[in-house]
Amino acid sequence: MKLWILAPLMLLCMALPVQGADQPSWQQEWEQTLKAAQKEGKVAVTGPGGVEARQALVEPFQKRYGITVEFFGASGRELSPRVMTERRAGLYGWDVYVSGTTTAIGVMIPNGAFEALEPLLVLPDVKDPNTWRGEALEFVDPGRTLLVTARGHRGTLFTNPSLVKPNEFKSYKDLLDPKWKGKILLDDPRRPGLPDGAPCHSNLAGEPTWTQRRPPLR
Numbered sequence: 001m002k003l004w005i006l007a008p009l010m011l012l013c014m015a016l017p018v019q020g021a022d023q024p025s026w027q028q029e030w031e032q033t034l035k036a037a038q039k040e041g042k043v044a045v046t047g048p049g050g051v052e053a054r055q056a057l058v059e060p061f062q063k064r065y066g067i068t069v070e071f072f073g074a075s076g077r078e079l080s081p082r083v084m085t086e087r088r089a090g091l092y093g094w095d096v097y098v099s100g101t102t103t104a105i106g107v108m109i110p111n112g113a114f115e116a117l118e119p120l121l122v123l124p125d126v127k128d129p130n131t132w133r134g135e136a137l138e139f140v141d142p143g144r145t146l147l148v149t150a151r152g153h154r155g156t157l158f159t160n161p162s163l164v165k166p167n168e169f170k171s172y173k174d175l176l177d178p179k180w181k182g183k184i185l186l187d188d189p190r191r192p193g194l195p196d197g198a199p200c201h202s203n204l205a206g207e208p209t210w211t212q213r214r215p216p217l218r
Contacts, residue, residue: 045095109143
């Protein structure tokens with residue numbers, strides 16, 4: 001039966017080599033998992049649209065493991081109605097879901113779309129909390145189905161150094177200064193995902209202070 005899993009499990013597999021020659025229990029389990037996957041011959045993956053996502057999620061995995069990746073690229077808001085319709089019909093057509101958290105937390109998890117991921121992890125370096133940012137696997141839901149593996153986040157504020165001094169901004173409220181009227185570009189905060197991330201954060205946090213800034217766009 002197909003499982004719905006939220007996390008780039010394939011990426012973890014590609015990034016970590018099999019180690020040791022004495023066949024520890026985890027390696028035996030790993031080799032059995034690979035053998036079973038190769039026998040099935042394919043893995044169904046849905047992720048972000050675009051050529052870059054397809055190249056990152058499909059080509060390296062197929063080359064390394066010889067398993068065909070059936071990839072479907074779509075945004076979360078496009079995918080969730082399809083998944084819910086398939087679920088109601090008793091269809092389980094996907095193995096791996098790679099995407100952001102907005103749709104997953106708001107739609108997928110409340111509707112039981114994912115299986116618990118943690119019991120499926122095999123490689124020691126993946127299971128070891130010390131190898132993760134913050135020394136913990138970053139599950140964001142109690143069922144431990146949603147694993148965040150992003151290495152960073154895009155900058156929330158970029159300045160043009162020929163027009164603005166970065167030290168003029170100490171908090172989000174500095175953007176309300178009338179002198180910036182007509183000089184600010186902003187993603188549509190009504191769109192889920194990255195566009196609503198910064199406004200949501202500033203609203204929840206009250207008035208955060210920026211202690212670290214990325215280099216300005218040039």
